[in-house]
Amino acid sequence: MNGLEKLVLREGGCSAEVYLYGAHVTSWKNAQGEELLFLSSKALFEPPKAIRGGIPICFPQFSNLGSQSLPPHGFAHNRLWALDAHPQLDPPPNATAAFTEAQAVEREGGMNGLEKLVLREGGWSAEVYLYGGHVSSWKNAQGEELLFLSSKALFEPPKAIRGGIPICFPQFSNLGSLPPHGFARNRLWALDADPQLDPPPNATAAFVDLILSPSHDDFKAYPHSFEYRLRVQLGPGGVLTLTSRVRNTNSDGKPFSFTFAYHTYFSVSDISEVRVEGLETLDYLDNLQDRSRFTEQGDAITFEGELDRIYLEAPRKIAILDHEKNRTFLVIKDGLPDAVVWNPWDKKAKAMSDFGDEEYKHMVCVEAAAIEDPVTLKPTEEWTGRLQLSLVPNTHVGGSLDVPNAL
Ligand SMILES: O=P(O)(O)OC[C@H]1O[C@@H](O)[C@H](O)[C@@H](O)[C@@H]1O
Structure with missing residues (x-):
């Protein structure tokens, strides 16, 4: 009320x-x-x-x-x-009893006074800014940061945060009349008091529910009523899950369409030692060549220069192998047919004011997306797009990295 x-x-x-x-x-x-x-x-x-x-x-x-x-x-x-992050009281002995997410979620002042929520689970942690509904950090039990966040990232609305997981909605890149990547990443989201989604079955998972509704100005640029609900959950083993649900709440009976991406920046030790597996033999649109269509030839994606591609109808699972760190990020996506792979390399890095000149060496974006076929929702219809990130050790088989087994 x-x-x-x-x-x-x-x-x-x-x-x-x-x-x-x-x-x-x-x-x-x-x-x-x-x-x-x-x-x-x-x-x-x-x-x-x-x-x-x-x-x-x-x-x-x-x-x-x-x-x-x-x-x-x-x-x-x-x-x-206030929500109590350290209640000094055991959770209910009956694991099915509902208790607030305050058990594992702390609300804190973040950069420049922007509010963030910190999720904790079994030594792992994740941070979510209300600004942008933006996951800015995901750390393992050793405290190592797994997402790339630029040292020059500005936490200054209306600028998007450079790194972490910006949400591109309701438009990917410049594929429409809205600002690049839409406006969700530049809006202040609210805590969702009525997420209409059950708590995770595993009572120990930490989660937070956010909601974005269009402002008056958003409505002028994108004349559709919607409710965008985002749950960020940190589960056992540090598995980070983002679930987006977009509902058409138009009262004019009209459908609307959008394109979407979880623009995840992964932290890697050395980009020239990184392989992305799962996208081989797929068709892709090359953003560096007017989005012309090509077919991937190599057996894995490796990086020797700027790369900016939209892989079409990508499989549900994609692996990012960090040879030097001997670990693999697994990306599992649902409701998101496409996958963008991006590294700006040196020239574009220098052209971005919120990105360090050399930082391209330590990041790669692999983005679960819905781009080629925009999502269309009739009034009352809801779309769900889910991203699940986990970390596994690399498996060496005869000198080559055997990720399909890990998948
Ligand atoms: O600078 P922005 O708007 O955050 O976009 C970064 C990159 O995002 C990627 O998703 C696009 O494929 C690139 O073309 C773009 O350069």
Whole structure:
């Protein structure tokens, strides 16, 4: 209500709602959806007024039984509470009980005061900025950063963050009238209080749900109503999963189309030692040659210069082998038929103000995407595009790297 943030707990068909304002439980429903708490139809969700109904917390004073200087029932019910990242209380013994993502998610001030969420799971961590719905960091249990983030990345809206996982939506590159890569990466997303998606079955996974709806200006440039929900989840073994759900909420009965990419920047030790496997023999559009169509000939993609290609109908799994680090990134994609591979090399690196001259040596973008056939949604239809990233050791077989087995 009134933009106040709430958390929704769900368990076995039952649900409860908790507002950060007042730490106020406002709803408790049985599996038949019947409300069990009273909430006045005239309740105001307007701080500093307390919410009439639900479970207000009277603290540090009940009624007027105390100091005259405290308001009746104290002040806890009129304050904005925060998610507690270190609750010093065990999770519920019943693993199916719902508890807030506060268990493993910390809300912190990031660069330039932009807010970020930190997910933690088994020593691994990931960071997500509300600005851009942008994953800026993914670290293993040894604290090594697995995503590339430029030392010159600007955290200055409306500039996109250079590195991590920018989201290209509703347009990839300049394939349309919108700014390059659309606008999702330059907007402030909100925490999604009602993600309409069950919590991960594994209760230990840390996750956060974000939502983006078009602003007035976005609507002028892209005249469609949509809800874009993004879940970022860090699961056991450090598996990082991004699930995007875009719904057409147009009331004019019109469909709309978009192109999309998870523009993932992987951190690699030396680009000239990197191989991308899984895209061999595919057709691709070469962005460096007016998007002309070619067929990949080599047995893996290696890098000796600038490369900027859209591989069409790419398989679900792609591997990025980092020879020097003896490790492989596995990219698993669903709902995303294409895959972009990009390295700017030296000249283009120098031309980018938010990218170090030599940094192209330590990054490669492999982007799960939907480009050649734009996604079209009729009103009420929803599209899901999922990206799953994991890290495995390289397997050497007779001197060559045997990734298909790992896949
Ligand atoms: O500088 P931007 O807008 O973040 O784009 C970076 C690159 O993104 C890639 O996805 C494109 O294929 C490239 O052509 C582009 O240069």
